[in-house]
Amino acid sequence: MLDNIRIVLIETSHSGNIGSAARAMKTMGLSELYLVSPKQGIDEQAIALSAGAGDVVKNAVVVERFEQAVGDCSLLIGTSARLRHLQNSLIEPCQCGEITMQAAKCGEKVAIIFGRERVGLTNDELLKCRYHLTIPANPDYSSLNLAMAVQLVCYELRMAFLSQTAQEMPVVAIENTVKNTALLATAQQLEYFFEHTERLYQSLGFIQNQGVMQKLRRLYQRAAVEQNELNILRGMLTAVEKHLYFHKE
Structure with missing residues (x-):
């Protein structure tokens, strides 16, 4: 489960924060670190x-854009202190641990994203x-530095992981559950859909x-759209486009 979870740091200002975050991760059993355009x-x-988590730092994946860090993930969780306009999607660290582990247990890739030290996520x-x-x-x-925030969140992930493994089903039962679970749409697939939707609705x-x-965007994010459902939605958009084109002709 823990291998399906990645920590994403956006445009970190100081290299020391990368090392401290890696230490926070490794103490809780996490190793997947992605860095987006570190300064x-x-x-x-x-x-x-x-401090001993050099392997996590050295194996960190460095990318230039946000989308490259999360494109193959089906669950994105963004951290921020200024979220008044997003009340419907707010969770606290304990909930984050439970939600993340449920998704990871089903084979979904999860990205937990931390923003810039001074201004957070856009x-x-x-x-x-x-x-x-x-x-x-x-x-x-409420001042928390980046490594503190990563440590706190990783601790809750660890607690949820331990809770899951303590009451784990037999291996065969888990494999069957994963096989029968519909895959959620990835971040990249959703972006294609949003671009398609915006283009059509603007026309x-x-x-x-x-x-x-x-x-x-908020509506579809809350819906946790599965890949087969997204295919239907995109098919509907394409059908509308074909209908419009036919009548223009």
Whole structure:
């Protein structure tokens, strides 16, 4: 289950934060680290602050864009302190652990995404996440550095993992469950669908501002669309396009 979970750090400013986050991960049994356009690459400071988790740092996957880090994942969870406009999708670390482990147990790839040290995730990045994780810290002093936040979340993942394994079904039963579980659409597949939807609805004059598309994104993210369901939705869009083209002719 833990191998299906990746921690994604967006544009980290200091290499030491990468090492400290890797240390936080390894203490809780996680090893999949993705870095999106880090401001400082992996260097001696990153290795030093990893304190024995140098293997996690050295095996980190470095990519240029957000989409490259999460494209093959079917569950994206974004972390942020400013989430008032996303109340319907808010979860806390304990819930994050439970939701993540349920998905990972079924073979789904999960990305838990941490934003820039100073400004966090952008609104566009948050809109691509199905759930939005907030840490209910002291409102009078809610300052958590990146490694602290990663440690806290990884701890809850560990606790959920231990809870799952303590009451684990027989191996054969688990394999059958995974085989019979429909795969969720990946982030990349959803992006293709959203682009298709926006293009068609704009041509129909239905979408005239980004507010509509943002609400549609939230709707489909909450629905946890399966791949076969997404194929139906895309087929419907294509059918409408063909109908419009036929009548134009």
